[in-house]
Amino acid sequence: MAGVMDATAGCAGNIAYSDDNVRGAKGIHESGICRMQDRGSPRPVAMSEAGLNGDLFDFDVPAATASLAAGATLLRSFAREDEALLMQAITQVIAASPLRQMTTPGGYRMSVAMTNTGLVGWVSDERGYRYDAVDPLTGAPWPRMPELFRDLAARAALQAGFAGFEPDACLVNRYEPGARLSLHRDYDERDATAPIVSVSLGVPARFLWGGLKRTDPTKRLPLLSGDVVVWGGPSRFVYHGIAPLKPGHHPLTGTNRFNLTFRKAR
Numbered sequence: 001m002a003g004v005m006d007a008t009a010g011c012a013g014n015i016a017y018s019d020d021n022v023r024g025a026k027g028i029h030e031s032g033i034c035r036m037q038d039r040g041s042p043r044p045v046a047m048s049e050a051g052l053n054g055d056l057f058d059f060d061v062p063a064a065t066a067s068l069a070a071g072a073t074l075l076r077s078f079a080r081e082d083e084a085l086l087m088q089a090i091t092q093v094i095a096a097s098p099l100r101q102m103t104t105p106g107g108y109r110m111s112v113a114m115t116n117t118g119l120v121g122w123v124s125d126e127r128g129y130r131y132d133a134v135d136p137l138t139g140a141p142w143p144r145m146p147e148l149f150r151d152l153a154a155r156a157a158l159q160a161g162f163a164g165f166e167p168d169a170c171l172v173n174r175y176e177p178g179a180r181l182s183l184h185r186d187y188d189e190r191d192a193t194a195p196i197v198s199v200s201l202g203v204p205a206r207f208l209w210g211g212l213k214r215t216d217p218t219k220r221l222p223l224l225s226g227d228v229v230v231w232g233g234p235s236r237f238v239y240h241g242i243a244p245l246k247p248g249h250h251p252l253t254g255t256n257r258f259n260l261t262f263r264k265a266r
C-alpha cells in the first residue's frame with residue numbers, strides 16, 4: 001500500500017469530489033464499465049432492500065459482473081451470502097489483534113483502523129510500510145486466516161480469471177463515518193503475479209479507481225456490502241482509494257464499513 005503516506009498528507013489535493021461526482025457513477029456504470037454477465041439474482045438490488053442509506057446513491061445497483069479495466073473485475077454481491085459469517089470471523093480476529101489507527105512514515109495517523117489475519121500482516125509506522133509476521137501491538141503472530149476467508153478470496157479470484165490464488169495476508173479495514181483511504185497502489189507485495197481481492201461489508205463506499213499513473217483520471221463507483229473487486233495482471237498496480245465514508249447504517253456493521261483486502265505478500 002505504498003503511497004498512502006503522501007496521499008494522506010495531501011488528501012485534499014488528491015481527492016476532490018462532490019455528491020454530483022458520486023451520482024455521476026451512474027454514468028460510469030452505463031458507459032465506462034462494461035457489464036458482462038448477471039450473477040445470482042437478475043433483478044436490481046435496491047438500496048432500501050439492502051438496508052442502506054437511501055439518499056447515498058440515487059440509482060439501483062444491478063447484481064452483475066463488470067469489467068473495470070483489463071485484469072480488474074467487480075463482482076457485485078459475490079460475498080452477499082457470506083456476510084454474516086464474515087462479520088463473525090472479523091469480530092474474532094479483532095478480539096485477538098485489535099483494530100488500530102496506524103501511523104504513516106510521514107507521521108500522520110490514518111483515519112482507517114486496521115488489523116490483519118494471515119501468515120503476515122501489513123503494517124505502517126515511522127519506519128515505513130512492510131509485511132510482518134508479528135502484530136506489533138500484541139507481540140504475537142497475527143490470527144490465523146479463517147478458512148472462509150481463504151475460500152472466498154480464491155473463489156472470487158477464479159471468477160475474475162485468476163486461478164490458484166492463495167492469499168497469505170488479509171488486511172482488515174474499518175471505516176467509521178468520514179474515514180477515507182487516499183489514492184495509492186498496493187506495492188509492498190513480493191508476488192506481482194497474484195491479484196488483489198477486496199471484499200466490502202456494511203455501509204456503502206465510494207471506490208476511486210484510477211490508472212497506472214497517479215495523475216490518471218479517476219472513476220468513482222459505489223461498493224455495497226457483499227461486493228468484491230479483483231484486480232491483477234495489467235491492473236495490478238492501478239491507483240485506487242476510498243472517498244470519505246458517508247453517514248449510513250447497515251444491520252451488520254452499524255455506521256461502519258469493513259473491508260477485507262487479500263494479498264499474496266510473500
Ligand code: SIN
Pocket residue numbers: 001171173181198200205240241242259261
Ligand atoms: C485498500 O485499498 O486496501 C482497501 C480498499 C477498500 O477499503 O475497499
Ligand code: FE2
Pocket residue numbers: 001184185186240261
Ligand atoms: Fe489498496
